[in-house]
Amino acid sequence: MSDVLFSVFPNERFIDLTLYQSGYEKCMPMHGYGPNVRNHFLFHYIISGKGILRANDQKMNSIDYPLSGGSGFFIEPGYVNHYWADSEEPWEYIWIEFDGLRARAYVEAAGLSYAHPVYRPEKPEDGTKLLDEMFAIVKAQNASTLYQIGHLYLFVDTLIHTSQSRKQVLGGKLREFYAREAINYIEQHYAENITVEELARTCQLDRSYFGKVFKSAVGQPPQEFLLRYRMEKAAEALVITSEAIADISVSVGYANSLHFSRAFKSVYGVSPREFRQKNKLMDKKGGKRQRDIDGENPTC
Secondary structure (H helix, E strand, C coil): CCCCEEEECCCCCCCCCEEEEEEEEECCCCCEEEEEECCCEEEEEEEECEEEEEEECCCCCEEEEEEECCCEEEECCCCEEEEEECCCCECEEEEEEEECCCHHHHHHHCCCCCCCCEECECCHHHHHHHHHHHHHHHCCCCCCHHHHHHHHHHHHHHHHHHECCCCCCCCHHHHHHHHHHHHHHHHHHCCCCCCHHHHHHHCCCCHHHHHHHHHHHHCCCHHHHHHHHHHHHHHHHHHHCCCCHHHHHHHCCCCCHHHHHHHHHHHHCCCHHHHHHHHCCECCCCCCEHHHHCCCCCCC
């Protein structure tokens, strides 16, 4: 008998990613599913053994894909597919069924589709990372939905970053995906000594290619975006807090106050001290508006 473990979740397609079900199975010889059509995205990772996936290509011709342990296969909703275990070495696999508003964009970022359904990790250890994330979902039968959805995001992220077929094109959706990923990293780490090289590594892209993708999506090079983001955070702190300028400098990733002052002036045209004097809202005691002290009319 096969050992099947699965869980089912409510239909919530209004969020970016939704987990529908997950499971593990050690199949009997020639055990299969289909031909049928799925309603959601479905991904299998083969732990061991062999099997066949039969799916359509871009011209809707049926193609057989022989698969074995350490690889995986993707099924896109709306397309006929059929898969079965080998007669002598039946496969053992784990699966995740998911959907959501961003599901297709994420799958495309991994280079997977109905016409390119086979997943192969760049390195064997990458396959192990993906398997770990999938088991974290499958085994979490008593965990909260938030816990499982969190691991679904980690699974999809790992799928994208470990796939040999991960796309390296400037397509709109994929371009925006990488730019958003880099911006998320900047938002979380701008206080650290991060570099463009580090942002490129976070997206697992070549630095030069990453720069082109980011500028195409955002309209400015990544180093300029990082600079302006840090200076906007600094300007905010100068206006609404009484922190020392040296402390604000450190809080936006500049250990050297002189370098910070030069960077700030390159964006706002004045030094941090001058900017604070012109725009400060509250005095150090948190009382009157600085503009009142300076004899200007307060802004309501």
